Amino acid sequence: MSDATETADGLVTKRFLYVNRKAPHGTVYALEVLEMILVAAMYEQDVHVAFLDDGVFQLRKNQATEELEMKDFSKTYRALEDYGVEKIFLEKESMEERGLTPDDLVIPAATIDRKQMTELMDSMDVVLSA
Amino acid sequence: MKFAIVVNEGPYNHQASDSAYQFVTHALAKGHEVLRVFFYYDGVLNANKLSAPQADDRNIVKRWSQLAQDNQIDLTVCVAAGLRRGIIDDVLAPGFRIAGIGQLIDSCIDAGRTVVFGD
Numbered sequence: 487m488s489d490a491t492e493t494a495d496g497l498v499t500k501r502f503l504y505v506n507r508k509a510p511h512g513t514v515y516a517l518e519v520l521e522m523i524l525v526a527a528m529y530e531q532d533v534h535v536a537f538l539d540d541g542v543f544q545l546r547k548n549q550a551t552e553e554l555e556m557k558d559f560s561k562t563y564r565a566l567e568d569y570g571v572e573k574i575f576l577e578k579e580s581m582e583e584r585g586l587t588p589d590d591l592v593i594p595a596a597t598i599d600r601k602q603m604t605e606l607m608d609s610m611d612v613v614l615s616a
Numbered sequence: 617m618k619f620a621i622v623v624n625e626g627p628y629n630h631q632a633s634d635s636a637y638q639f640v641t642h643a644l645a646k647g648h649e650v651l652r653v654f655f656y657y658d659g660v661l662n663a664n665k666l667s668a669p670q671a672d673d674r675n676i677v678k679r680w681s682q683l684a685q686d687n688q689i690d691l692t693v694c695v696a697a698g699l700r701r702g703i704i705d706d707v708l709a710p711g712f713r714i715a716g717i718g719q720l721i722d723s724c725i726d727a728g729r730t731v732v733f734g735d
Binding site: 490498500502514515518521522525526528529531611612613614615616 | 622624656657696697716717718720721724725730732734735
């Protein structure tokens with residue numbers, strides 16, 4: 487666990503990690519994590535977002551959701567940068583297991599291996615998963 | 617230790633709510649402080665006062681309300697997740713309130729440890 491930092495005006499900044507492990511559709515988790523991140527981004531915290539397991543599919547390009555009658559919210563990930571959320575990590579093994587390459591994704595993201603992912607999680611103050 | 621608690625699943629369908637309740641009661645008994653329990657995803661259904669389980673089963677909603685009353689625990693339901701699932705003031709059990717994600721972030725900042733119950 488890392489130490490939270492306190493700014494001169496007394497505001498505490500913590501390292502937050504939002505962990506995405508579920509496919510984009512089939513359950514509502516992916517959408518509601520994204521909604522959570524967009525709101526949380528306004529709170530001046532050190533925000534990190536990780537995608538692993540089926541969560542890597544959330545960033546897949548060319549999602550065709552019309553027949554599912556679901557919103558295609560994959561485009562919203564591109565807005566993360568505008569919200570100041572730039573620390574985005576994908577797990578290498580999860581990508582490989584599913585035949586995905588960085589070219590398949592809607593946004594650029596740092597690819598890290600499973601060991602580095604555990605180190606990333608270890609270094610956080612708050613891990614919110616779904 | 618100050619804890620922030622997050623409940624990500626609905627009552628009865630998933631053990632997350634039971635586990636969170638057990639964790640909170642035992643943490644309090646050990647002298648720890650629980651700053652807030654925040655309900656997200658189907659977790660918001662824990663606040664539905666219309667829930668009517670069979671008499672020989674635990675009453676999860678009432679149990680949360682009692683816990684809040686006895687220990688002044690802040691039970692916060694996410695407004696956006698709640699609206700989607702029909703959890704509005706009209707159906708809110710005693711001790712619960714509806715608020716935004718900011719309440720979750722605040723409690724994560726103030727707590728020494730955030731514990732998430734869900735998959």
